[in-house]
Amino acid sequence: MALLTPPNDTNKKTSKTVFRNTTRCLKLTEDEARLVDEIATSKGVPRSEWMRDVILRELRSEPASDPSLAEILGVRLLLVNVLRPLAAGQSMSLEAFDKLLDQISNLKHEMAGKLLAEGRK
Numbered sequence: 765m766a767l768l769t770p771p772n773d774t775n776k777k778t779s780k781t782v783f784r785n786t787t788r789c790l791k792l793t794e795d796e797a798r799l800v801d802e803i804a805t806s807k808g809v810p811r812s813e814w815m816r817d818v819i820l821r822e823l824r825s826e827p828a829s830d831p832s833l834a835e836i837l838g839v840r841l842l843l844v845n846v847l848r849p850l851a852a853g854q855s856m857s858l859e860a861f862d863k864l865l866d867q868i869s870n871l872k873h874e875m876a877g878k879l880l881a882e883g884r885k
Contacts, residue, residue: 833879838872 792800804814845864849856856864 834872834876837875837879838868841868841872841875 800815801811804811807814809817842864845868846856846861
């Protein structure tokens with residue numbers, strides 16, 4: 765019997781199936797680096813894996829719809845569509861105003877999504 769037997773590695777499976785061969789670097793302040801370390805540790809993953817997951821998730825995700833942007837656009841649309849006719853001396857009926865509000869409610873989220881998509885390009 766040998767004193768030192770070679771370990772039996774034939775049953776071990778390699779968990780690394782993707783070979784990454786490109787490196788990107790970034791600089792962080794001490795506080796930022798400490799925060800990254802704390803978050804990665806709390807998630808139970810290596811720092812590089814956590815950073816990679818966060819970056820790739822951000823790159824792959826669709827732009828998040830910002831409700832405040834949609835509301836700001838809605839107010840802007842309302843102001844433009846109400847003040848312009850009033851400035852021209854025209855009046856607006858209650859039915860026309862209600863119809864305008866419905867149109868703005870339907871349109872503001874679509875417009876906010878388009879603005880966010882354009883900003884990502």
